[in-house]
Amino acid sequence: xxxxxxxxxxxxxxxxxxxxxxxxxxxxxxxxxxxxxxxxxxxxxxxxxxxxxxxxxxxxxxxxxxxxxxxxxxxxxxxxxxxxxxxxxxxxxxxxxxxxxxxxxxxxxxxxxxxxxxxxxxxxxxxxxxxxxxxxxxxxxxxxxxxxxxxxxxxxxxxxxxxxxxxxxxxxxxxxxxxxxxxxxxxxxxxxxxxxxxxxxxxxxxxxxxxxxxxxxxxxxxxxxxxxxxxxxxxxxxxxxxxxxxxxxxxxxxxxxxxxxxxxxxxxxxxxxxxxxxxxxxxxxxxxxxxxxxxxxxxxxxxxxxxxxxxxxxxxxxxxxxxxxxxxxxxxxxxxxxxxxxxxxxxxxxxx
Numbered sequence: 001x002x003x004x005x006x007x008x009x010x011x012x013x014x015x016x017x018x019x020x021x022x023x024x025x026x027x028x029x030x031x032x033x034x035x036x037x038x039x040x041x042x043x044x045x046x047x048x049x050x051x052x053x054x055x056x057x058x059x060x061x062x063x064x065x066x067x068x069x070x071x072x073x074x075x076x077x078x079x080x081x082x083x084x085x086x087x088x089x090x091x092x093x094x095x096x097x098x099x100x101x102x103x104x105x106x107x108x109x110x111x112x113x114x115x116x117x118x119x120x121x122x123x124x125x126x127x128x129x130x131x132x133x134x135x136x137x138x139x140x141x142x143x144x145x146x147x148x149x150x151x152x153x154x155x156x157x158x159x160x161x162x163x164x165x166x167x168x169x170x171x172x173x174x175x176x177x178x179x180x181x182x183x184x185x186x187x188x189x190x191x192x193x194x195x196x197x198x199x200x201x202x203x204x205x206x207x208x209x210x211x212x213x214x215x216x217x218x219x220x221x222x223x224x225x226x227x228x229x230x231x232x233x234x235x236x237x238x239x240x241x242x243x244x245x246x247x248x249x250x251x252x253x254x255x256x257x258x259x260x261x262x263x264x265x266x267x268x269x270x271x272x273x274x275x276x277x278x279x280x281x282x283x284x285x286x287x288x289x290x291x292x293x294x295x296x297x298x299x300x301x302x303x304x305x306x307x308x309x310x311x312x313x314x315x316x317x318x319x320x321x322x323x324x325x326x327x328x329x330x331x332x333x334x335x336x337x338x339x340x341x342x343x344x345x346x347x348x349x350x351x352x
Contacts, residue, residue, distance in 0.1 A: 024189045026097040032257060033243075050266065053170030061079060072218065076090050088224075093345070094238050094307065098216055101193075124163055135183045136183065145187040146318070152205070178196055178202055207296070239345040239349065242346065249299040309337075
């Protein structure tokens with residue numbers, strides 16, 4: 001038998017990059033990169049894996065069933081430090097989006113109670129109890145949604161009220177739970193606030209722009225193992241998704257983005273609710289009344305996409321507000337946010 005020359009031996013191919021995401025408006029950069037063949041243009045083979053919620057994203061990253069994912073920023077930190085989960089060292093080279101969340105309440109809670117000082121507190125104490133508390137949901141304790149909800153509760157002077165219960169449910173189940181009376185309100189990313197409004201079961205009491213404009217939202221999160229073993233591919237993945245973020249920021253591309261999202265399972269049956277927030281007009285109480293929030297979704301700007309110390313500080317606060325840290329526990333120092341990888345990717349990006 002003739003042994004082939006070294007040059008003739010087949011080089012084993014790398015497996016595809018397994019990239020997870022949750023169907024929301026701000027998964028647009030991943031959908032755009034896939035549908036417009038931006039991954040392939042940089043020589044990447046990427047398999048996108050839609051997941052029902054953030055707990056699933058967490059588990060599949062921890063157990064190496066995903067290499068990378070669109071992830072809640074505070075959740076990436078929680079995975080890295082083993083807060084509320086098994087620990088897995090992570091790397092964040094890119095912020096995929098900022099803003100994008102709304103706080104929707106059931107129609108059972110009238111808007112008028114917020115027009116008078118202490119009105120909501122009085123409503124809470126006259127309509128709820130320890131046995132039947134006001135139940136508000138966010139998508140995960142380690143999320144910007146939970147942090148925004150906590151900020152809103154503080155503004156309305158009902159933080160830690162004994163008649164208040166905070167829970168977590170997957171994004172796509174928010175509207176169903178509100179409709180059936182299992183929850184009284186929620187903080188979630190679009191399009192689910194708009195779905196509740198167009199279904200006439202809720203109204204938007206506040207949102208990202210009003211509560212903490214420009215806050216970091218979803219990040220690109222990879223396992224440290226993937227970042228070390230496939231560093232060149234991670235760099236190209238970061239470049240590709242940054243290019244997709246730039247595309248998504250351009251409002252001239254929004255009709256195309258909406259058409260792509262309308263084909264996405266989980267978003268394909270939402271009708272007029274899907275383009276609502278991306279159009280710049282976020283409906284509040286009814287479909288006929290909207291506020292003009294041109295920056296409701298932010299996908300691209302160096303200050304938005306950079307995993308900077310400022311971004312890291314906001315996301316760390318999100319973990320501290322989660323309620324998952326034990327008394328006196330502090331987050332250990334880490335190197336999860338990689339400005340070096342972002343800066344290299346940004347240098348490769350063509351100007352808008």
